[in-house]
Amino acid sequence: MAHNPMPPHTGGKLKPSSAFKERFRTTGTGKIKYQRAGHVHKRFNKSNRQRRELGQPKIMHSTYAKILKKLGFVSRFY
Template identity: 40%
Template sequence: MPKMKTKSGAKKRFKITGTGKVKYQQSGKRHGMIKRSTKQIREHRGTAVLFKTDGDNIKKYWMPNG
């Protein structure tokens, strides 16, 4: 049976922390900032952590070697 490979799109979008949680970059910050409120821009700053079940799916199917 061949090796399971990591999806190249997933390794660009997600990072796995030392405790096994999956971090991702917040969406909605590329363009169109004039439409968004300052509160929305501020809250989408930095990274966030996926819910546990979503993170488990990422680790199982997309990043088995992560």
């Protein structure tokens, strides 16, 4: 019988990351809203339409939203 050097996990809660709380918000229907990257950096290389669309918040795909909700990384206040 092999000896396991790691002690068993005794439990505890996973604390939500402050960075995630600032980057993601939940809507009233439970969807996750986030701000798209690339709106500020190198603006002169982007078209007006691209800058306008990057400035609008976007709803996260449901597959990724499910993972984020399971981890508890979403702020419930916005």
